[in-house]
Amino acid sequence: MTQPILRSIQVGRPADHGxxxxxxxxxxxxxxxxxxxxxxxxxxxxxxxxxxxxxxxHGGVYRVVLAYSADHYPTWRAELGFEMPYGGFGENFTVxxxxxxxxxxxxxxxxxxxxxxxxxxxxxxxxxxRRWEIKDLTARxxxxxxxxxxxxxxxxxxxxxxxxxxRIERSHPDFTIARINDLVSKRNVDLTFAAxxxxxxxxxxxxxxxxAEMGAPA
Numbered sequence: 316m317t318q319p320i321l322r323s324i325q326v327g328r329p330a331d332h333g334x335x336x337x338x339x340x341x342x343x344x345x346x347x348x349x350x351x352x353x354x355x356x357x358x359x360x361x362x363x364x365x366x367x368x369x370x371x372x373h374g375g376v377y378r379v380v381l382a383y384s385a386d387h388y389p390t391w392r393a394e395l396g397f398e399m400p401y402g403g404f405g406e407n408f409t410v411x412x413x414x415x416x417x418x419x420x421x422x423x424x425x426x427x428x429x430x431x432x433x434x435x436x437x438x439x440x441x442x443x444x445r446r447w448e449i450k451d452l453t454a455r456x457x458x459x460x461x462x463x464x465x466x467x468x469x470x471x472x473x474x475x476x477x478x479x480x481x482r483i484e485r486s487h488p489d490f491t492i493a494r495i496n497d498l499v500s501k502r503n504v505d506l507t508f509a510a511x512x513x514x515x516x517x518x519x520x521x522x523x524x525x526x527a528e529m530g531a532p533a
Contacts, residue, residue: 321478
């Protein structure tokens with residue numbers, strides 16, 4: 316496999332947004348992410364210049380960085396009919412040569428000076444649809460299992476577009492993000508797998524609790 320590369324870095328602060336073609340309700344989100352050039356500081360709690368509005372479902376030490384596959388963009392651009400830019404799915408890191416099929420829970424990557432670990436899939440929410448004013452976009456992303464994945468930061472450091480995304484550890488080769496997505500979406504309900512995920516220490520604690528309930532005997 317060709318070496319994965321960090322193709323682009325995006326950041327964005329939470330902001331208020333008004334009515335649009337999907338809803339008249341005002342909303343707040345940090346899903347609008349824009350590219351930054353040069354080196355960016357990545358700490359154990361935050362990527363410099365970034366922020367989230369919903370700290371229940373986003374952010375925190377287990378979800379410091381949202382990564383998304385650059386390899387998905389050609390398909391989306393063709394399907395949606397416009398040149399969606401990197402960061403279009405609210406991601407901080409756009410990475411080539413990696414997808415939900417090849418990334419596993421617990422994988423550790425060296426990126427620039429930093430080291431990051433995969434902690435959970437990203438479950439897309441309604442804000443993605445409103446971001447682009449495409450009513451069924453969230454449903455399309457969920458159906459494909461192309462939501463991306465979150466990282467916690469093991470070692471802080473500077474990162475920059477063009478850095479290699481070098482995997483240095485894999486502890487759970489069977490725990491692909493795609494397989495977890497299939498379980499979450501109930502495309503493949505595997506209670507034994509759910510029970511195993513509940514014991515995975517690198518998984519976000521709230522997700523471990525959720526899988527523990529799912530895998531518990533009736």
